[in-house]
Amino acid sequence: MRLVVQKFGGSSLSTAEKIHRAARRAIRAKLDGYRVVLVVSAMGNATDDLLALSSEICAEPPKRELDMLLTTGEQVSIALTAMAIHAAGHEAISLTAAQLGLYTDSVHSRARIQRIHRDRLDQELSCDRIVIIAGFQGIDISGEITTLGRGASDTTAAALAAVLDADQCEIYTDVDGVYTADPRIVPQARKIDQISYDVMLEMAAAGASVMHSRAIVFGKKYGVPIHVRSSMTDGKGTMIMNETSGMEEIVVEGVTLKEDLAVIALNGVSNQAGLAARIFAVLGQNHILVDDIVQNIYDEGKLANISFSTNASDAPAAQNLCQQLARDMGFDGVSIDKGVSKISAIGVGMRTHTGAASTMFDALAKAEINIKNISTSEIVISCIVSNVDGARALRSIHDAFGLDKIEPRSNQINEIP
Numbered sequence: 001m002r003l004v005v006q007k008f009g010g011s012s013l014s015t016a017e018k019i020h021r022a023a024r025r026a027i028r029a030k031l032d033g034y035r036v037v038l039v040v041s042a043m044g045n046a047t048d049d050l051l052a053l054s055s056e057i058c059a060e061p062p063k064r065e066l067d068m069l070l071t072t073g074e075q076v077s078i079a080l081t082a083m084a085i086h087a088a089g090h091e092a093i094s095l096t097a098a099q100l101g102l103y104t105d106s107v108h109s110r111a112r113i114q115r116i117h118r119d120r121l122d123q124e125l126s127c128d129r130i131v132i133i134a135g136f137q138g139i140d141i142s143g144e145i146t147t148l149g150r151g152a153s154d155t156t157a158a159a160l161a162a163v164l165d166a167d168q169c170e171i172y173t174d175v176d177g178v179y180t181a182d183p184r185i186v187p188q189a190r191k192i193d194q195i196s197y198d199v200m201l202e203m204a205a206a207g208a209s210v211m212h213s214r215a216i217v218f219g220k221k222y223g224v225p226i227h228v229r230s231s232m233t234d235g236k237g238t239m240i241m242n243e244t245s246g247m248e249e250i251v252v253e254g255v256t257l258k259e260d261l262a263v264i265a266l267n268g269v270s271n272q273a274g275l276a277a278r279i280f281a282v283l284g285q286n287h288i289l290v291d292d293i294v295q296n297i298y299d300e301g302k303l304a305n306i307s308f309s310t311n312a313s314d315a316p317a318a319q320n321l322c323q324q325l326a327r328d329m330g331f332d333g334v335s336i337d338k339g340v341s342k343i344s345a346i347g348v349g350m351r352t353h354t355g356a357a358s359t360m361f362d363a364l365a366k367a368e369i370n371i372k373n374i375s376t377s378e379i380v381i382s383c384i385v386s387n388v389d390g391a392r393a394l395r396s397i398h399d400a401f402g403l404d405k406i407e408p409r410s411n412q413i414n415e416i417p
């Protein structure tokens, strides 16, 4: 029997009417002959509201308690969604991660899924019930409640789709698909019909909050097609799938903005083997998420400046760790540039075409936006700019790559012979 995993985000569950609408969609899939697993997020802004409440109580709440608090949002949603399905005359059962057996590591607030028991799921599905799972949460081996990171109900859904070998994972949200840029910032952005796992992964990691990046990792690894679509309409959304030959034709498929980053620079580090390994091992052991790393060598190869970007929320802890490292390793010191954003241009066509970087730099130059840092990989070019320039920078590069047009190709980009 075919199986579908449907995930509803917070904005698609913000009112009783929207919960009924989600329930009706699940029932429709069941009547169409599917076994149905629903994954739901907390209603509307419930997670943000709980976070705000916690900060009224405690400036730096213990992460364990924060996870305990935040997971209540999803528990409300699963129960209400199950009630909506019952009210419509169908059978459903809600399950928390602990009841399901969704195990993670023990890193509170950014835990990773390690294993999912499917016995309970199989049992409920074989009783012809729609099963409703709380997204975003897990338990560790000692039964502690964990969360998977902001926006990670998508990851719960993709992981369940992988475990159950689902025919499809549907992500219902408040936009009708993945766009060439966040449509809230770039009104001319276009919906993309099909996108490869690789490009979507890079877009999500670089700030396209419409999908949680680890969901794409599950989708790709287990070959689950992911359909991002609107919870308010029946139109086709965006299929995230394996790369097809036509996709290489498009040099830049999307542009993204990641706001509120900080760049931390370690100055005058002795240019010796093993020092970078030591620095980043310490940051990793303390669960600091390090983004782009740039190293410049100077003083005839004797010294290096190493800088990296990180989320503003991790910056104070990262700065303290680096200052301690500066004392231990005897380098000059640590400087921090707060209030910066990263804009990125992403596309698999960059593998076979040149000129994307110059188009991007030229667009920023014309907009008189200063680039603080540049990093590139095979299919991504990123620039760090000030937070205040972020939205304007995004609109400039979207325009420069012609992403508002049907054939998104920049006239300044050349195919590699």
Ligand code: ADP
Binding pocket: 008, 009, 010, 011, 012, 041, 151, 172, 173, 174, 175, 177, 178, 179, 180, 181, 182, 183, 184, 207, 208, 209, 210, 211, 254
């Ligand atoms: P949900 O509550 O359904 O999980 P999210 O707020 O997490 O929804 O994701 C949907 C939002 O993602 C959209 O409202 C949009 O503003 C934002 N977004 C950012 N980048 C993109 C993009 N490239 N395409 C579509 N939406 C995007």
Ligand code: ASP
Binding pocket: 009, 010, 041, 042, 047, 048, 073, 135, 136, 149, 150, 151, 152, 153, 154
């Ligand atoms: N409710 C969680 C959050 O707001 C998870 C999610 O929405 O995916 O981050």
Ligand code: MG
Binding pocket: 009, 151, 154, 209, 210, 211, 212
């Ligand atoms: Mg989301």
